[in-house]
Amino acid sequence: MRTSCPLLDDGGRWKIHFEKPAEREKFKTWVEIERRIKRGGLSDDQVRELWEGLFLDNQQVCELLCHVEGVARYDFIYPMFAFAAYTGACRSEILRSRIDDIDFGGNEVVIRERKRKKNKKYSTRRVPLHPKLRLVMVAWFDIHPLGGKSAHHEQ
Numbered sequence: 001m002r003t004s005c006p007l008l009d010d011g012g013r014w015k016i017h018f019e020k021p022a023e024r025e026k027f028k029t030w031v032e033i034e035r036r037i038k039r040g041g042l043s044d045d046q047v048r049e050l051w052e053g054l055f056l057d058n059q060q061v062c063e064l065l066c067h068v069e070g071v072a073r074y075d076f077i078y079p080m081f082a083f084a085a086y087t088g089a090c091r092s093e094i095l096r097s098r099i100d101d102i103d104f105g106g107n108e109v110v111i112r113e114r115k116r117k118k119n120k121k122y123s124t125r126r127v128p129l130h131p132k133l134r135l136v137m138v139a140w141f142d143i144h145p146l147g148g149k150s151a152h153h154e155q
Helices: 030-039 044-052 058-071 077-087 091-096 131-143
Strands: 108-113 123-128
Touching: 030 044, 058 077, 077 091, 077 108, 077 131, 091 108
Parallel strands: none
Antiparallel strands: 108 123
């Protein structure tokens, strides 16, 4: 015996309708956000959303990384921040990364992502290994239990 779905009307159309979310504003610099807030008229949620779209310039990225390096409670925090800053990888991509994804000899990093090919477990993209990220990862591999000096021996 078939039962009807309580979410569908007699014609098989959805009874419920979900409101489509508004597109978020594009990323803004610190100065742009402060200028927009200064104009006024924003709710706390709107201000919070502006700060969620903050785009840091090179100097601010360096300042952030220096701050994180000084206050991180765990050894892996600073390398993760540096990895994100110098590759553009998001947290889930960083967590999927493997030691062999950092190719010191080829001077590149493989990023494993799940966005492009829906029929694959993940796809990859390659980004240049920034000289500062190289230094951070060499230091991390020297203390990481699975890294060891052999991981970056090809320097």
